[in-house]
Amino acid sequence: MKDLIIYYSWTGHTRAVASVIAAAVNGELMEIQETTARKKGVGFVIAAFQALCGVKSRIKEMEFTPDRYNRIFLGTPIWAGKATPAMNSFLTRYNLVNKKVYLFFTLQDSKPPLKTIKTLSKKVKEQGGQVYNLISIKTKMGEALNRKKVETKIKEWLAKIL
Numbered sequence: 001m002k003d004l005i006i007y008y009s010w011t012g013h014t015r016a017v018a019s020v021i022a023a024a025v026n027g028e029l030m031e032i033q034e035t036t037a038r039k040k041g042v043g044f045v046i047a048a049f050q051a052l053c054g055v056k057s058r059i060k061e062m063e064f065t066p067d068r069y070n071r072i073f074l075g076t077p078i079w080a081g082k083a084t085p086a087m088n089s090f091l092t093r094y095n096l097v098n099k100k101v102y103l104f105f106t107l108q109d110s111k112p113p114l115k116t117i118k119t120l121s122k123k124v125k126e127q128g129g130q131v132y133n134l135i136s137i138k139t140k141m142g143e144a145l146n147r148k149k150v151e152t153k154i155k156e157w158l159a160k161i162l
């Protein structure tokens, strides 16, 4: 059985990390997409406010059949210290029954707040899954990721946990 890498990304960093993980585990990629495109500028403030309030945004339907997969890697950027509205929606709409879940975050800081990790892990559990491990990748807004560095970090992480 293959692994599945599911992610939400607005500005591309989490997408890049997802593709590194997919290449490393020979997994499949699945993107969570919102139905309405976000606008830059004032959209940043709206996005942060929504995340802070735990809003669930409208996301496109996905053909997600968890039984087809072994492990699930679940990735989101951190907005205002929290998970994104799209990830909040995913975690209420789709079940993860008996799935081993590995979280990955991208953010400007080194790590998301512990409370956010706990909240996400609880949501995964409510959907029937179990968080086994997680990783955070530090990014800079407006700057492309150093893919080589990310590859090294992801490889080291996977070697430790799988």
Ligand SMILES: Cc1cc2nc3c(=O)[nH]c(=O)nc-3n(C[C@H](O)[C@H](O)[C@H](O)COP(=O)(O)O)c2cc1C
Pocket (backbone or CB within 6 Å): 008, 009, 010, 011, 012, 013, 014, 015, 044, 045, 047, 048, 076, 077, 078, 079, 080, 081, 082, 106, 107, 108, 109, 110, 139, 140, 141
């Ligand atoms: C609306 C918004 C709020 C953000 N809030 C935080 C934050 O609270 N802490 C942090 O470290 N980074 C924060 N960031 C930076 C993003 O987490 C970071 O750029 C991330 O890698 C973006 O992922 P993406 O390119 O996949 O969308 C924020 C970015 C946006 C757009």
